[in-house]
């Protein structure tokens with residue numbers, strides 16, 4: 717029962733009081749209760765999943781593609797940069813990167829949060845020390861304040877205020893994002909979405925005041941992908957929502973994989989918490 721990996725980490729999505737794990741799932745002191753699904757995850761969403769939640773087909777494509785190992789250098793880079801013993805991932809998908817980090821950090825436990833039920837089903841089985849919850853990053857994470865040592869966010873929505881809240885003082889945020897040249901060849905030949913220019917700078921602006929950049933890892937390489945791999949790569953990401961699912965080249969193609977990981981440190985205090993207490997004037 718991997719939900720136990722979330723002990724002491726969850727808070728009620730309704731009233732924000734601590735959630736305690738029970739034999740059925742979890743409950744708060746105000747008696748809001750949430751049943752653990754048969755597949756082992758806990759659904760803490762307060763309504764239906766939004767439209768951009770990954771579907772079962774997208775999740776299956778992601779599982780196949782990630783198993784091919786093309787993103788392994790990034791998985792290793794993320795794992796190498798995890799600190800402490802409590803890891804969480806927002807928009808964790810299948811829990812692939814978190815599971816990789818837990819393999820390398822035997823004393824750590826992990827909490828995978830994703831708005832997609834299909835993804836949470838997979839993540840619940842991804843690792844013996846990983847719990848999976850269904851939660852919307854934009855609605856506020858059902859994670860207790862200051863409990864997370866390292867928070868990962870890989871190609872998923874980033875809520876700076878919430879990331880700041882759940883991390884402990886001095887905690888670490890790892891954000892992975894594509895570089896502008898990522899999959900450039902496919903974008904031209906198969907009409908995929910563009911990677912937003914200047915993503916890095918916009919990200920830092922969004923995190924400013926709450927996080928300071930410590931370092932970055934970048935990898936740009938050209939690899940040869942089979943038509944089936946390209947089809948999965950398209951089907952597992954945002955292009956699947958834009959009519960590109962099912963597109964594939966006739967033969968193997970050379971594709972640029974350009975990935976970046978930003979390593980950020982949580983700053984204290986949170987600027988939205990108001991001005992810091994004034995220290996007495998020195999005289």
Ligand SMILES: C[S@@+](CC[C@H](N)C(=O)[O-])C[C@H]1O[C@@H](n2cnc3c(N)ncnc32)[C@H](O)[C@@H]1O
Pocket residue numbers: 768769770778806807808809810811812813829830831832835851852853854869870871872873952953954
């Ligand atoms: C491109 S996938 C990345 C998944 C995983 N991090 C990986 O790289 O394998 C984006 C993920 O974010 C999730 N997602 C989208 N909107 C979300 C939200 N508001 N809150 C939480 N997860 C969200 C999707 O369901 C999907 O699993």
Ligand SMILES: [Zn+2]
Pocket residue numbers: 728729730731732733744745746747748
């Ligand atoms: Zn409650």
